[in-house]
Amino acid sequence: MEINEEIRAAKDVIQAILKAKKILRMYPSNNPIYIKTLEDANSKFREFFYYNDELQLKIKQNEIYCGSEQVYSSSEKEDNLALFFFKDGLRELTFRKGLTNDELEGFLTVITLDFDTEVIDDDIVTLFWEKDFQNIAYVVDEIILGDEEDYETPAIKNAKEETNEPNNLIKAYEDALNESDTIKESSIIPLTDQDLHALLEEFEKDTKEKLGKLVYILFEMMYLADTRQDFEDISVFLMNSIDYAVLHGDINIATDILLRLKDLLEDKNISEEIKKYIKKILLFAGSEKVVIHLGELLDSGQDIEEKTFVAFVNFLDKNAIIPLMKMLGELKSIHARKMVIDALTFLGPKDILLLASGLNDTRWYVVRNIIYILRKIADKRAVDFLLKTVKHGDIRVKKEVIRALGELGGPGVIVALRDSLDDPEVQVRIAALKALGNIGSEAAKRIILDRINDKKFKDKEFDEKKDYFEIISKWKDKEVFDFLVQILKQKTFFGSTKNDENRACAAYSLGLLGNKDALNILNKYKNDGSKLIKEFAFTAIRKLEHE
């Protein structure tokens, strides 16, 4: 290969590296563009290696040389490949012929990292070193590692300053000659298979996570601490440990810390001053920072046992409510949301007003979840807040709040539910109806009966009517029985089809009521001219006879 061609091929390699540096960070490794870019880079290297065994690049601050020829130059501060390598001390890069695809990808992956903006604990040289490339060698300038430009020369000069006194050496020599004892032949202690086995066991024991050990040390340090600053520091470290544990899925460790802190709180020998720090740590566990990490963990798909999660939540305080509610709106997986809902159901009673403030969230699904949680908690203090949500713009929220109100009951609820029976959405009306049935009070019954008696009732859709009659059958009293019988018997000349629907529903409701006294009258209608009445009367009879 002629020199010109070699330089051209080297320049092509550099261009391929530059291209890959830009493109690879934008795509996942299975993306066709990623794969093609990698292949292109590989082929440029192959072209170079067709005639050469290695490509050695000398790195200067703003230039890269292949032999004595410059193959890259840039005076920019950003996007300057030479400077990018140079600033971490790289002075020479050599790619050998055996360069594998994996190695090239490993190399490109490192240089693709955004060292300026990403939080990366290592520099390029460390990352190369960790890859342990077989076919990529590099030379680094280690001077940049020391703190002083030339520490070595004065240190050596200093160490050698005290020259060996000839007399001392002579004395040593004479003493050695005059000593009579000679050393016994000794040998290294041989290592055995048992030693190796023991060593393996040591490694096995030692691979266990380090956080638990650190926490143990921090608690020991707490007992050994004697200044306020010590406690201040240790409490910060314990907070960091909790956060780290949650972030890395070690919820058990976080729980263990909280458990130990709770025990200390109950220890009479611990001063109130220290207890203040302990309380601060306990509160930190429910802080936004930790809860965000908890959310990330739950959303990550990592398998978190429910009991582990519950144990952790048990130690949280009401300050976790707001961040958890915030989290609720951001979680992606249903499983994660369910876990957070369970946590809020547990924590909500500590401050129901705080929890209820979540009803003001702009996201409908968050509001619906909060309503669900309030319903689960079943604290009547929530009713006032729920009543304000009855007019929510989202139908799903309305349904949920109506259901909750139905379960909680209380003043104002009946009126709200009655009003909801006029909602334009049938689903909301049905939910309100069911809620009234759930309340089961005389007032609720009266509302339903009045609605059925209303002139406009017959104009409702059949399914809605049927729901009314189904709900009213929950009141198994004489008034309802008589009311239903009366409706069943009610004949009209005008609008008979709509009226027949009411009568059929009344027959159906009598069946649900479970009073066998209804059989006489139902039997009269089992052969009714109206197909609908006939069918519903028949069903009701069967139900009453078989129960």
Place this chain on the structure above:
Amino acid sequence: MSDKEDLDLHKNAKDLINQISIVVRTAQIHDANNVAISSSISRLVSMINMLLDKENLINLELRGEFFYINEYRIRYSLEYLLNFDFLVREFKKRELGSVIFKNQIKIDDVKIFTRAFISSPFSDEPFNAFENKISGIESIEIGRLRKIVDEEDSLDVRRMIKKTYFNAVSYTKGLMNKMKSGEKVNIKRAKRVMESMVDHILEEEQLLLGMTAIKDYDEYTYHHSVNVSILSIALGQRLGLSRKMLTELGMVALFHDTGKTEVPSEVLNKPTNFSDEEWKIIKKHPLWGVRAILKLKKLDEFTMKSAIVSFEHHMNIDHSGYPVIRQKMGLDLFSRIVSLADQYDAMTSSRVYSRTPMAPDKALSIMMERSGTQLDPLLFKFFINMVGVYPIGTLVMLDSKELGLITESNQIFPTRPRVLLIMDRQGNRLEGRIVDITEKDEQDNYIRSIQRTMDPNKYKINLAEYLL
């Protein structure tokens, strides 16, 4: 070759070296024709032939302490550690540098090779004897062990080692000063320093260990931290830790005494014995170290491991040290390694309160007494194997009436290290000539042997003059 094939080759290569080791071990007890060895040999043959199907030839080469197969360095794994180590020693005994297998190998070829391998060390010239005995085998060739570096290269390597060592000390000085004044510390640089250290220890362990033997530097604390790192990494290497783990170990060792930056200098530099009150302060440094490390950067693997080692490095395995804790818990592996390195370096160093350092062999014998109670006995076994019967810097009188300093231990013949002669047999001063005391005369007798060891400190011998 695809990357998958590459990986397979590496695995097969490790298995191959392990199998050769097994064959040699068995052959030391049984003849190559014995049933006990035949299955090992036939397994070896099939492994070689399987590899030969993919490669034209297999070149197993020993370079330094590592085996290479067809130019690929074969990394040690813990499961094969002893067998690899054993084979390295056996190769060196025969001055054997490489074995090349080509074409297809027959069982009888390997039997002849094995017999030659076993019998050759008994010859005056083991390599030549070995080569003669296998000259009839066409499919196996051997090569003599090459000295890795010639004199010129050796000087370059020494220069590099020194640079690495002093860079590390310089970095440590900056690190500790910054920690003391609450400035931000660059951990990335610490990693770089340690990676360089690990590479040198893997290739030139003895030279770097030699640097730790010089104790006449002014700035004890910084040199001590670096020395503890070097000794810890070297021990870790013996234990078969990976490069990455060795770097971690070196890092935590470098930070083990950071708590001392908080000890008032009038206490730390006190030339006389400490009062009870001062001892109380000194005993706080492990706790202060934890505090300093955890304030250094956000919690991660490094800060956790460093904090643990800082807390535990004076505790002793029987918890007889400090800090005294309420709930006893086993010490971490890294803590036990650093504790050994720390004690050894401290004992053999000149400190403010103990100007005369202890001779290395004396320090080892004290550590031997502590092994099992204060020090981990298993790790101590590896440690003593590492520093050798005669650690670097030991002053020795030879039976040739020459006085010398140990400059390099010998892993194969521990009692026959390399010695720098400083006085000739007439008692005249010499200018640094290194001799290998494995050398024999024409009657097959050793030319030199160690007659006695002496304390170089008693005679104020400045090792720096000879070893730097």
